[in-house]
Amino acid sequence: MTTSVLAGDIKGFESKDQKLKLYNKLQEIIDGHRNAVGAPIRIMQLTQEYCGYLPLPVLEVISKELDISFSQLYSILSFYHFFTTVPKGKYVIQVCKGTACYVKGGQKILDSLHKEFNLAPGGITADGKFSLDMVRCLGCCGLSPVMAVGDDVYRKVKPGQIKDILTGYK
Amino acid sequence: MVTLTIDGEQVTVAEGTTIMDAAKQVSIRIPSLCYLQGLIPHGACGVCVVEVEGERTITRSCVRPVQQGMKVHTNTPTLRNIREMLVELLLSNHPAECFVCERGETCELKDLASTLGVKDIRFDTKPPKFEVDDSSVSIVRNPNKCVLCGRCIRVCSGIQTVEAIDFVNRGDTLIVGPGADKGLGESNCVNCGQCIHVCPVAAITEKSCINEVWDAIDNAEKHVVVQEAPAVRVALGEELGLPPGTLVAGKMHTALRKLGFDTVFDTNFAADLTIIEEGNELVKRVKEGGTLPMITSCCPGWIKFMEEFYPDLIPNVSTCKSPQQMFGALAKTYFAGAANIDPSRIVSVSVMPCTAKKYEAQRPEMCSSGYRDVDYVLTTREIARMIREAGINFAELPDKPAESLMGAYSGAATIFGTTGGVMEAAIRSAYKIITGEELEKIDIMPVRGMSGVKIATVEIGGLKVKVAVAHGLGNARPILDEIRAGKSPYHFIEIMACPGGCVGGGGQPIGFDMAIRSLRGETLYSEDKFSTVRKSHENPSIKKIYEDYLAEPLGEKSHHLLHTKYTPQDNVSKLKNILANLKSR
Numbered sequence A: 001m002t003t004s005v006l007a008g009d010i011k012g013f014e015s016k017d018q019k020l021k022l023y024n025k026l027q028e029i030i031d032g033h034r035n036a037v038g039a040p041i042r043i044m045q046l047t048q049e050y051c052g053y054l055p056l057p058v059l060e061v062i063s064k065e066l067d068i069s070f071s072q073l074y075s076i077l078s079f080y081h082f083f084t085t086v087p088k089g090k091y092v093i094q095v096c097k098g099t100a101c102y103v104k105g106g107q108k109i110l111d112s113l114h115k116e117f118n119l120a121p122g123g124i125t126a127d128g129k130f131s132l133d134m135v136r137c138l139g140c141c142g143l144s145p146v147m148a149v150g151d152d153v154y155r156k157v158k159p160g161q162i163k164d165i166l167t168g169y170k
Numbered sequence B: 001m002v003t004l005t006i007d008g009e010q011v012t013v014a015e016g017t018t019i020m021d022a023a024k025q026v027s028i029r030i031p032s033l034c035y036l037q038g039l040i041p042h043g044a045c046g047v048c049v050v051e052v053e054g055e056r057t058i059t060r061s062c063v064r065p066v067q068q069g070m071k072v073h074t075n076t077p078t079l080r081n082i083r084e085m086l087v088e089l090l091l092s093n094h095p096a097e098c099f100v101c102e103r104g105e106t107c108e109l110k111d112l113a114s115t116l117g118v119k120d121i122r123f124d125t126k127p128p129k130f131e132v133d134d135s136s137v138s139i140v141r142n143p144n145k146c147v148l149c150g151r152c153i154r155v156c157s158g159i160q161t162v163e164a165i166d167f168v169n170r171g172d173t174l175i176v177g178p179g180a181d182k183g184l185g186e187s188n189c190v191n192c193g194q195c196i197h198v199c200p201v202a203a204i205t206e207k208s209c210i211n212e213v214w215d216a217i218d219n220a221e222k223h224v225v226v227q228e229a230p231a232v233r234v235a236l237g238e239e240l241g242l243p244p245g246t247l248v249a250g251k252m253h254t255a256l257r258k259l260g261f262d263t264v265f266d267t268n269f270a271a272d273l274t275i276i277e278e279g280n281e282l283v284k285r286v287k288e289g290g291t292l293p294m295i296t297s298c299c300p301g302w303i304k305f306m307e308e309f310y311p312d313l314i315p316n317v318s319t320c321k322s323p324q325q326m327f328g329a330l331a332k333t334y335f336a337g338a339a340n341i342d343p344s345r346i347v348s349v350s351v352m353p354c355t356a357k358k359y360e361a362q363r364p365e366m367c368s369s370g371y372r373d374v375d376y377v378l379t380t381r382e383i384a385r386m387i388r389e390a391g392i393n394f395a396e397l398p399d400k401p402a403e404s405l406m407g408a409y410s411g412a413a414t415i416f417g418t419t420g421g422v423m424e425a426a427i428r429s430a431y432k433i434i435t436g437e438e439l440e441k442i443d444i445m446p447v448r449g450m451s452g453v454k455i456a457t458v459e460i461g462g463l464k465v466k467v468a469v470a471h472g473l474g475n476a477r478p479i480l481d482e483i484r485a486g487k488s489p490y491h492f493i494e495i496m497a498c499p500g501g502c503v504g505g506g507g508q509p510i511g512f513d514m515a516i517r518s519l520r521g522e523t524l525y526s527e528d529k530f531s532t533v534r535k536s537h538e539n540p541s542i543k544k545i546y547e548d549y550l551a552e553p554l555g556e557k558s559h560h561l562l563h564t565k566y567t568p569q570d571n572v573s574k575l576k577n578i579l580a581n582l583k584s585r
């Protein structure tokens, strides 16, 4: 197991020290849950909590250790919206594309994020600060269009306000 | 036993039988799509729905077991409407390319649409949106044509235990694949092509090289040599409209000459050669205490499987190349010399029942002649397409033998094409090598037939030789696990990746019906039975090649041209290699 985690190219875990810590953590997670009901899901959940995402070399290790094929593991992972195989930003931006927000200009928010921050749904800014997810509803359609940054929700967002909102995050 | 009525007719079946299977007994074929005999039903498509009296909702007959007293209706206006609607929805999501689709008459979706009388598609059709995966050298996957029936997943995991593919993503981005944007060529797929046979549409096909072969034939500078595997001669006729199991060896040779191949040989010659090399290797291992059991190596699907899942068993696998690759190496050396042709002018083509052979021919080590030993591999289906394109009336062709230098063959070679055949051929010759005498009863019945694992004990010169034969990779696992645990009782094991052996190879006429595969095998046994030469070591062309060129089995030339080595391909081994390379730099 050491070899594969240490040999892999893992974003966010470049140094030997980081890799060693990741290796120990992974070992702990897998050993602690390999016999649990729904082990693959639980283990991926805890791993994502630690890494921020699910790096491919780590998935190869989980597949090997749990003796479940890569395709089957990936099938589970890709079924749940919760799991991600790309690193997320320090702050996750969510823009709603549900019906209400869409009608009220949700797309314009996306356009402006793309133009001003080169940020597309599923992507991450070069400095790793923000990543963008498109969601179907944030549960406050009366305030549309809605955008969330981390735990903060912004209502009736106009494209012109976006720069100001984001510069507030350090 | 359970008694029920289906469309008013009473039927009694065993408990646990599905409604779909029970209906067959009263001559009713319930329309279906994701169901396929031989695979565990999955209930994905909904086409097989039926109504049960007293139940609020319709039910899927392929997964629903019968119950005592059930009253089932399979043909009502509601059901006809639902089925039609389901198929229309599938069609609206499917590229309308039937004219240029290689599945032609074997497409089950088109068949279903016409069976159900679908006349128009009431929904907007959508343009294709997925990338075609052509990363594999053997198999192309086109998710745009996929109807998400899951049959390929079930054959790959349930029958072959490779688990290379699964459903990936969800909703309208749902596809079937290896996951993580990987192509099939980067996955642990062993290229057996069984998924092609179960796919109802053209979402999985072989990677064709028909154009490259036509180019070579049309190029006057090139001398194109062709070889055909044993299992092709009992399937090519079927692909071209003759009854399943028709033997067309002679017509096949004639057709290949008509297509413009310059020299028509036969892989069966190389199968005989394999037996001589492999038989001697086995005897050597037994006499000198080498690694046992020895496992056959003619099947590149099995070889990749072994390298992926059982790399620790590499010492058990015979070092003999497959007949295809032995032939290739000799075409550009032995034949080039005998015919006085510069090997750089030779294009070596093979016709195979197999998609994995395409992968094998491209393996980096397969150029021991100094050139690519086999340039192009055509499947049975591809050569049939070429024969049709050329307007050849196959059924009327006269029978001709192949060129004898590398084309004469024994009955032992021809049975290579079916499960158990390599074992039987090897026993016939090993007996001679060990005892110096000829085996009298050469029909080794216990290794014939379609059961998944066959075992036998054969007495050879006082030694009780224990052998096992497995076909279908799932059937091979228990035998391999036994070796791993150090508990294998066998001396010699034959493994073929495809259920039925090569008669059921990924390049054969489309279908997953074991009865037809068995029929093809029977024909090979009868070709053997009526052959004048039935043992590999009695093939005069084999005697000649050892006299004129190879000198002796397992000799220096053989070692260089006819034997090979294997590379672990599992992830752990791969990464260890990467690390070792880094360190040595």
Ligand code: SF4
Binding pocket: B139, B152, B155, B156, B160, B162, B163, B164, B165, B188, B189, B190, B191, B192, B193, B194, B195, B196
């Ligand atoms: S070719 Fe064989 S191993 Fe590869 S995906 Fe198809 S069934 Fe699985």
Ligand code: SF4
Binding pocket: B145, B146, B147, B148, B149, B150, B151, B152, B153, B176, B198, B199, B200, B201, B203, B204
């Ligand atoms: S590729 Fe073919 S067999 Fe596999 S799910 Fe799609 S339609 Fe079914």
Ligand code: SF4
Binding pocket: B191, B192, B298, B299, B300, B301, B302, B353, B354, B355, B356, B357, B496, B497, B498, B501, B502, B503, B504, B505, B506
């Ligand atoms: S059994 Fe025959 S057809 Fe199937 S993969 Fe092996 S060599 Fe190819």
Ligand code: FES
Binding pocket: B031, B032, B033, B034, B035, B042, B043, B044, B045, B046, B047, B048, B049, B060, B061, B062, B063
């Ligand atoms: S055939 Fe029964 S659900 Fe598809």
